Amino acid sequence: MHSAQIPDQSISANEELHLQTLLDYEILDTPAEKSFDNFAQLAADIFEVQNAAIGFFAENGIFYKAVIGSEIGQKKSEYIFNLGKSADKILIPAVENQSSNMNTQSPGFFAGGIIKSPGEQNLGVIMVYGDEPRVATKHQLAMLSRLAEMVSEKLETRMAIRKTMRALDDRLHVLIHDLKNPMTTISLQSELVSRMPDAGERVASIAGKINLQSKRMVDNLNDILSSARKENGSFKPQKNKIDLKTLLDHVTQDLKLALAQKNQSVTIKIDEPVEIFGDEVKLQELFSQLLQNASKFSKAGSKIVITHQLVENLVTIAIKDYGVGLSEDDLNRLFIKFSRLSAQPTDRENGHGLGLIVAKMFADMHKGKIWATSEGIDKGTTLYVELPLK
Known part of the structure; x- marks a missing residue:
């Protein structure tokens, strides 16, 4: 998707934690996803409008994860960015403010549900908008707020699963690394046994097979660890x-x-x-x-x-x-x-x-x-x- 950039506008130092939260969710600058499109489409259907979007408050503008219908304009994005970062659960700009602040000939229609983190940080907004003025019902606004909560829950679930998978991978790779030491010892010891002058032909043959298989296992373990390093840089805890x-x-x-x-x-x-x-x-x-x-x-x-x-x-x-x-x-x-x-x-x-x-x-x-x-x-x-x- 894309970001609507806001000139000379950035998140203040007090909002660094909010930005870090979004980075932890790994949502910024990512491609479109069907599930987010579905959330936006549901919002459009609830309000019976053609346009809906899900945007997240990035460092200097809104990053749009999903857009249904027409894209929202630059002026509107700037207005939503400045208003939405400190709004409560629902964002409904006053009609008299929309025409001037959004740079439109007519007020049109806009409503947004604020997407919050569990710590009540404003992360973004799920919004519906159109050119024709209309009044949203309390029921519609309540449903929009619920959709915003559902988007937040999806972000939490997605982050929890990714953290678990990475932790599981790291632990597995540490165990594999620890397994290398005894396997290397087995390989060296079996090679020494095969070279002993008083070792019989049968002992030397068995020792040679042990050496061969243990070397293969060490090579396989090294391949796994090499792939892990390419993916994560380092899987071992930094001491x-x-x-x-x-x-x-x-x-x-x-x-x-x-x-x-x-x-x-x-x-x-x-x-x-x-x-x-x-x-x-x-x-x-x-x-x-x-x-x-x-x-x-x-x-x-x-x-x-x-x-x-x-x-x-x-x-x-x-x-x-x-x-x-x-x-x-x-x-x-x-x-x-x-x-x-x-x-x-x-x-x-x-x-x-x-x-x-x-x-x-x-x-x-x-x-x-x-x-x-x-x-x-x-x-x-x-x-x-x-x-x-x-």
């Missing part, structure tokens, strides 16, 4: 010194809007630096998933407390919520993909069943462990992450 307290502060700040939406607070009871060697990006994602999970299953106005414990070469981070809690059966199935739990989000948030799976895979990649405890239903849950310091 850098990280202060977990600082990292948790950043994760909490990133989720500030989502937490504020439910009037929840996070208290980090870590008074000293806790330094480990690990991959900052993967660890941020790990703890982000755990905090989102704690928020999702806690009521509005509740608190989440983060503590730690150091034992020899291990640090354990505990994230305790005072939410819906878990049954014993829930605890047994908590880290199983798509498992059905008795616990339900308190504000009807989406539950993809993948967040904790991603967290577990990143913990595994750091040679760590992850588990949960709960005293029962409505008694809260504590999620634990144990990581080696080095």
Whole structure:
């Protein structure tokens, strides 16, 4: 699709988080997709108009992911961009403003439903428009708002699936890399056995076959890892010194809007630096998933407390919520993909069943462990992450 550029207009520093969210969704500068076209067509059908579009607020204009009928003009795009970034759920420009700000001879018709992230950031708009003036009904506007919510849900589902697939690939590639070492040892040892002066012909033959097959396996493993590097640059966790307290502060700040939406607070009871060697990006994602999970299953106005414990070469981070809690059966199935739990989000948030799976895979990649405890239903849950310091 395309972007409608707005001259000398850019997202301010305060909106960097919004732009990063869109980049995380991998939606900007991507080709058209049938599902987004279908959303736009539904909007057009609801309002019985010919024109509809889905646009996202990029850095310096609107990126149109779907357009049904005629494209919206540059002047209108600029007007929607400036108005829509701070609008509530529905965007209906006043008739007297449309003619002047949209540079049209007649007011025409326009209505938009704001596409929001779970953290209530304005990401874009699903809009309908036409040249003939008309008045939208409350029912039509409510349906447009629902469509905007459906687009947001699609973005969340799509991002969750992509994160899971990448985490799964990374973990698989780390396991393959670890498997190379014993296979290489088998290959070398079998070659030494075949060259031993007192080895019989039968022993030498068997050792030669072991050597040949192990070399083939090592070659196959190298091919897989080579492909992984071409796709991702590097699949292995980057081992850098990280202060977990600082990292948790950043994760909490990133989720500030989502937490504020439910009037929840996070208290980090870590008074000293806790330094480990690990991959900052993967660890941020790990703890982000755990905090989102704690928020999702806690009521509005509740608190989440983060503590730690150091034992020899291990640090354990505990994230305790005072939410819906878990049954014993829930605890047994908590880290199983798509498992059905008795616990339900308190504000009807989406539950993809993948967040904790991603967290577990990143913990595994750091040679760590992850588990949960709960005293029962409505008694809260504590999620634990144990990581080696080095």
